[in-house]
Amino acid sequence: MNHEWILSGVTFVYLLSFIGYLVWMVRGAEFWGAGASWIARIGFLLHSAGILLRWRASYEMGIGHVPLANFYESLVFFAWAVMLLYLLVEWRTRSRSPGAFVLPVSFLLMAYASIAPGVSGRIQPLIPALQSNWLTVHVLTCFLGYAAFAVAFALGQMYLIRSRKGEGSGTGFLGRAIPAPVVIEDLLYRSVILGFVFLSLGIMTGSIWAHYAWGSYWSWDPKETWSLITWIVYAVMLHARAVRGWRGRRMAWMSLIGFVSVLFTYLGVNYLDSLHSYF
Amino acid sequence: MAKTGSGIRDFLTSVRLSIGLLTVIALGAVVGTLIPQREAAESFAEKLNPSLAALFQTLQLFDVYHSVWFIGLLGLLAVNLVACSLNRFPASWRQFRGVTAPDDPELFAALPSERIVETDQTPTEAAGQIEALLGRGWRRLVKTEHPQGLLIAAEKGGFSRFGVYVVHLGVLAMIAGGLASGLMGVKGTVEIVEGEASNVLQRRGEPSLPLEFSIRCDRFTVEYYPSGAPKVFRSDLSFLKDGQVVHRGSLLVNHPIDFGGLRFYQSSYGILPGGRMTLSYAKGQEKKVLREITVGERFDLPGADGEVEVLRAEGNLMRMGPAVKLAVRSSRGDFQFWVFQNIERIKEANPGILSQVPLMNPGLFAPWLFSLQRGGERFYTVLQAARDPGAPLVAAGAALLIAGLITVFFFSHRRVRILLEAREGGSRISVAGTASRDPAGLEGELGRLAAAIRGEGKVS
Numbered sequence: 001m002n003h004e005w006i007l008s009g010v011t012f013v014y015l016l017s018f019i020g021y022l023v024w025m026v027r028g029a030e031f032w033g034a035g036a037s038w039i040a041r042i043g044f045l046l047h048s049a050g051i052l053l054r055w056r057a058s059y060e061m062g063i064g065h066v067p068l069a070n071f072y073e074s075l076v077f078f079a080w081a082v083m084l085l086y087l088l089v090e091w092r093t094r095s096r097s098p099g100a101f102v103l104p105v106s107f108l109l110m111a112y113a114s115i116a117p118g119v120s121g122r123i124q125p126l127i128p129a130l131q132s133n134w135l136t137v138h139v140l141t142c143f144l145g146y147a148a149f150a151v152a153f154a155l156g157q158m159y160l161i162r163s164r165k166g167e168g169s170g171t172g173f174l175g176r177a178i179p180a181p182v183v184i185e186d187l188l189y190r191s192v193i194l195g196f197v198f199l200s201l202g203i204m205t206g207s208i209w210a211h212y213a214w215g216s217y218w219s220w221d222p223k224e225t226w227s228l229i230t231w232i233v234y235a236v237m238l239h240a241r242a243v244r245g246w247r248g249r250r251m252a253w254m255s256l257i258g259f260v261s262v263l264f265t266y267l268g269v270n271y272l273d274s275l276h277s278y279f
Numbered sequence: 280m281a282k283t284g285s286g287i288r289d290f291l292t293s294v295r296l297s298i299g300l301l302t303v304i305a306l307g308a309v310v311g312t313l314i315p316q317r318e319a320a321e322s323f324a325e326k327l328n329p330s331l332a333a334l335f336q337t338l339q340l341f342d343v344y345h346s347v348w349f350i351g352l353l354g355l356l357a358v359n360l361v362a363c364s365l366n367r368f369p370a371s372w373r374q375f376r377g378v379t380a381p382d383d384p385e386l387f388a389a390l391p392s393e394r395i396v397e398t399d400q401t402p403t404e405a406a407g408q409i410e411a412l413l414g415r416g417w418r419r420l421v422k423t424e425h426p427q428g429l430l431i432a433a434e435k436g437g438f439s440r441f442g443v444y445v446v447h448l449g450v451l452a453m454i455a456g457g458l459a460s461g462l463m464g465v466k467g468t469v470e471i472v473e474g475e476a477s478n479v480l481q482r483r484g485e486p487s488l489p490l491e492f493s494i495r496c497d498r499f500t501v502e503y504y505p506s507g508a509p510k511v512f513r514s515d516l517s518f519l520k521d522g523q524v525v526h527r528g529s530l531l532v533n534h535p536i537d538f539g540g541l542r543f544y545q546s547s548y549g550i551l552p553g554g555r556m557t558l559s560y561a562k563g564q565e566k567k568v569l570r571e572i573t574v575g576e577r578f579d580l581p582g583a584d585g586e587v588e589v590l591r592a593e594g595n596l597m598r599m600g601p602a603v604k605l606a607v608r609s610s611r612g613d614f615q616f617w618v619f620q621n622i623e624r625i626k627e628a629n630p631g632i633l634s635q636v637p638l639m640n641p642g643l644f645a646p647w648l649f650s651l652q653r654g655g656e657r658f659y660t661v662l663q664a665a666r667d668p669g670a671p672l673v674a675a676g677a678a679l680l681i682a683g684l685i686t687v688f689f690f691s692h693r694r695v696r697i698l699l700e701a702r703e704g705g706s707r708i709s710v711a712g713t714a715s716r717d718p719a720g721l722e723g724e725l726g727r728l729a730a731a732i733r734g735e736g737k738v739s
Contacts, residue, residue, distance in 0.1 A: 063504070125504045128512050128532035128545075186719060193688045200684060204677045213533045215544040215663040216466070217670055218457070220344045222312045232305040236298050243294040272312055 003057055004121050006050035007076055011110040013043035014079075018103035025100050025177040033096050040090075040099065044083045047110075051080060054123065063125035068139040072121045075113035077139070078266075079106040081147030085194075089151065089187060097178045098187075101154035134209035141205055142227075145198030149234075149255075149262045152191035156255030159184045163249055185248060188255055189241070196234045203227050222272040226265040233258045291359055292366040300356045307352065311343030345461070357454050364447045371440045374692065374715070386711045387698055394729045396708040402429045402699035405706055405732075409697055412731055417695065428700035435693050440715060442686030445679050452676030460669030468546060471496040472659040476519060480664055492520045492539050499548060499658035505627050512545055514660040530662065546663035554657035556592060556603060558618070563646040572603070580647065585609030592655055599625055601654020607644045616643040620654040691716045693724060697732075708732055 020036025023029075054067045067073045086102040089095075113119055126135075162178045178184070206224070211217040218224060237254040240246040246254075290296060315323040320341035324332045339346030398405055406422060406429050413420055417433035424430075467482040471494060478493035495517040502511040511531065518526040518538050528536045535544045561567040562584070570578065577588045588606045596602040600621040607614045618641040619625055625639070626632065633640040642648040692715035700707045710729040714721035 125506070125508060125510065127509055132533040197681075197684050197688060200681060204681065207677065208674070211667075211670060212535060213544070215535065215542060215546070215665040217460075217667075217673060220311065220316070225308050225312050225344075229305045229308050232301050232308075236301050236305075239294060239298060239301075244298075269312075 003050045003054035006046055006053065007110070007121075008114045010043050010047045010050060011107060011114050013039060013046060014083075014103055014107040014110060017043055018100065018107055021096065021099035021103055025097065028177065036099060036103075037090065037096050040083070040103065041087060044080075044087055047076075047080050047083065051076065058123045061123060063123070065126050066136045067123075068136060068143075069126055069130055070120070070124055072113050072119050074139065074143060075109050075119070078143050078146055078150075079109035079113070081144050082106045082109070082150050085147050085151050085191070089191075093179075093183070093187065095179050095183070098151070098154055098158060101158050102151060105150050105154060129213060132209060132213060134205055134212070138202060138205040138209055141198050142202030145195045145202050146262050146266060148191045148195030148198060149230075149259050152188050152195060152255040153259035153262075155184050155188040155191060156252040156259075159188060159252040160249060163252075181248065185251060188251060192234060192237065192255060192258070196231075196238065199227070199231055199234070203231060222269045223265065226261070226269050230258065230261040230265050233261045288362075291362040294363065296359050297356070297363060300352060300359060304349070304352050304356065307343055307349050310340060311349075314340050314343070316344070317342055353454055353457075357451055360447050360451055364444050368444060371444070375437045375440045386696060386713070387709050390709055390711060393726055394710045396710070396729055396733045397702070397705065398708060398732075399705035402701050402706040405699055405708060406431060409699075409708070409732060412728075413695070425698060428698060428706070431697040431699070433695050436690045436715075437692050439686050439690035439692050442683045442688075442690070445683030445686060447683075449676045449679030449681075449683055452679060453673050454676075456669040456672030456674075456676055458669070459672060460667050463668045465541070465664075465666040467664055469494060469543075469662045469664055470659055471514075471662070472551065473497075473499045473657055476517075490539065490541075492518055492525070494518055494543075494662070495524075496658075496660050499660045501548070501658075503624060505624070507624060507628060512548060514545055514548075514662065516543075516662075530660075541664045541666050544663040544665070545660070547661040549659050549661070550594060551657040551659055554655045555653055556601075556655040557652040558589075558603065558649060559652050560647055560649045569652065574603075580607075580609075584647065585611075585644065590615070594654070594656055601651060601656050603651055603654070605649060607647075609644070614644045616640055618649045618651045620651040622650065691720065693721055695725065695728065 017036050017039040020032050020039055024033035024036055051067055054073075055064075058064045058067065068077055082102060083106050086098060086106075089098060113121070158178055159181060162184060163181045203224075206227075207217040210219065210224075233254070237246075237251065237258060240254070241251060314320070314335065324335070324341065327335070335341060339348065343349055400408070409431055410420060410422070413431070413433045417435050418437070420431070420433045422429060422431050465480075465482075465488070467480040467488065469477055469480055469490075471477045473496050476493040476495035478490040480488040480490055482488060496514050497517055498515040500511060500513045500515075501509060504510050514530045516528055516530055516536065517524045518528075526538055528538075530536050530543060530545045532545045535542050537543075556572050557569060558572045559567045559569045560580070562580075562582075568581070572589050574589050574592050577586055579586050585607045586609070588608070589603055590606050591604040593602050593604075596617065596619070599619055602617045602619040604615065604617050616637065617639050619639065622641060633642075637643055641650060693712060694714070695710065695712040698709045698711070700709075708729075710725050710732065712721055712725050
């Protein structure tokens with residue numbers, strides 16, 4: 001089986017799973033929820049297999065490297081990390097309601113990787129700037145951070161819907177399917193913490209790498225600058241919570257603002273002149 | 280006066296100021312990514328309305344990250360960070376050293392049933408067992424008399440109260456390191472033509488700096504993948520002092536070389552015209568002949584097969600690299616064609632091109648095949664050189680930051696209090712506690728502790 005086929009197929013598996021979660025939320029029938037969860041797990045296994053096959057294929061081509069070296073591969077890994085975190089949350093909390101909010105994120109990432117023009121799915125050899133062991137650890141930490149922020153973003157939407165006036169009582173299908181605001185808030189906070197630690201590690205590893213590759217640990221390159229901006233947004237969020245007692249909807253809104261900053265760091269910066277042009 | 284003093288103090292120690300500063304710094308950084316900076320700013324400024332450009336210039340918006348206001352904001356953030364930390368530290372210290380078990384009558388109110396254990400041991404017997412249980416992992420064990428019985432108190436994770444200060448110290452170290460890099464660091468480029476040496480460090484906006492040694496580029500190599508993407512950029516360098524080679528090394532991207540207090544990086548390269556050209560040619564499988572050529576020269580092919588004239592030479596013809604145009608005059612007629620140095624790559628990228636475009640076929644005068652060994656290009660390599668006294672400080676700051684974040688977010692200061700009350704035929708044990716953060720984690724830990732006292736399972 002070809003890795004490109006598997007990874008495009010995973011896109012549709014995630015779409016299917018998303019529909020399952022949605023129907024489960026609206027209808028409340030356990031059958032749909034369990035089905036959606038199983039489809040998501042199968043999708044994740046296929047996704048992992050696709051990444052591993054792609055890794056092996058690069059060695060068969062004689063240009064072996066970890067599949068984290070171009071935009072396509074970063075999208076695929078981003079979606080994979082989102083699914084990993086989501087499935088961990090689902091398993092630990094035994095609540096599958098975030099699925100309806102997280103699955104669209106992984107689906108859209110995979111769809112973008114598969115069909116967007118200008119995103120090449122070909123395995124490319126490493127150009128000199130990327131020939132470094134820091135590549136793997138830098139991309140890994142950054143995208144785990146992005147993924148945790150994506151999960152927080154999904155939880156933020158859930159929180160805002162659940163805590164809306166009139167839904168607070170927990171009646172209606174949303175009240176039935178979405179856990180109490182306190183529970184969502186705790187998960188959201190944990191996701192942001194995880195994302196913040198990984199983003200810090202990502203910036204740090206990138207800095208060390210830049211020190212060895214470009215002779216400067218910080219050059220105010222747009223991507224660097226935007227990663228700092230994202231870091232500050234979440235730092236403000238965490239300080240506001242710890243010291244000024246922000247909770248609830250304010251935290252939910254901050255998780256949305258933070259994720260907009262993440263997306264700009266990841267995608268928007270490509271429209272600015274950047275040294276990070278390969279991602 | 281005292282009032283003003285405390286007003287300034289309140290201002291500098293407020294978290295509102297920190298949040299405000301962080302927000303403004305972030306917005307300033309956004310502006311810096313939207314407006315072209317430094318070198319890129321010049322052409323951008325020309326397109327702007329002159330008065331707007333002048334305003335941008337005054338506000339230093341063409342070099343935001345080195346502007347007085349941006350650095351001033353960072354400085355103020357550093358002051359605020361120190362002030363906040365000093366202001367809060369005594370409270371954290373009291374929390375850390377404070378009594379393990381302050382009297383809180385509410386603590387044991389409304390405990391869930393799984394945190395209450397009934398046993399047939401007397402409180403004193405049970406206390407011994409609990410103390411042994413808490414011996415692993417819990418610190419500052421205290422047993423006191425309580426109006427209702429015996430109270431055992433213990434704690435763990437007290438160090439996590441200091442995590443936030445470690446994070447702040449890390450950020451301060453990074454700001455200081457950045458300042459040191461900017462003020463004391465040396466950064467520049469050295470351009471060296473292949474085969475030549477240079478000792479000039481060119482700096483941006485500053486006079487060039489002569490080095491105490493010179494660097495010779497013995498060879499510059501670019502290698503490509505079949506797809507045309509670059510594979511290797513390598514400068515083989517010799518470092519010379521008083522004309523003597525004192526160090527040799529190959530400089531590659533991601534593999535800097537340290538010499539003479541500077542660190543050198545492969546930054547870029549370029550091609551100059553005017554180098555030697557070497558042509559090779561062979562008839563069928565016969566032995567190749569190498570020949571240095573110049574434009575306009577003529578020479579005869581062996582065996583009086585024909586006469587070759589070098590008509591033109593191009594450094595980068597149709598963006599496909601160096602090429603020479605040859606004319607061959609023979610009894611079979613006249614032939615003209617280009618000989619590209621990168622013919623293998625061109626063929627791979629455009630299959631069938633030689634039959635489609637005979638003008639590009641170096642084997643047009645069959646069975647003779649020509650190839651350009653050296654296309655007259657001279658490489659020059661551009662090295663980035665840097666001395667950065669701030670880097671170790673920044674690295675230490677980053678390590679502190681990460682260690683601090685892990686302490687803050689993945690540990691908490693947990694205090695457990697266990698009340699043992701005498702009951703008929705035994706005792707009743709209540710397990711309660713407090714934590715600096717993560718109430719859910721505390722619940723879990725206390726639940727496991729109660730289960731262990733009950734004799735089910737182990738404390739983690």
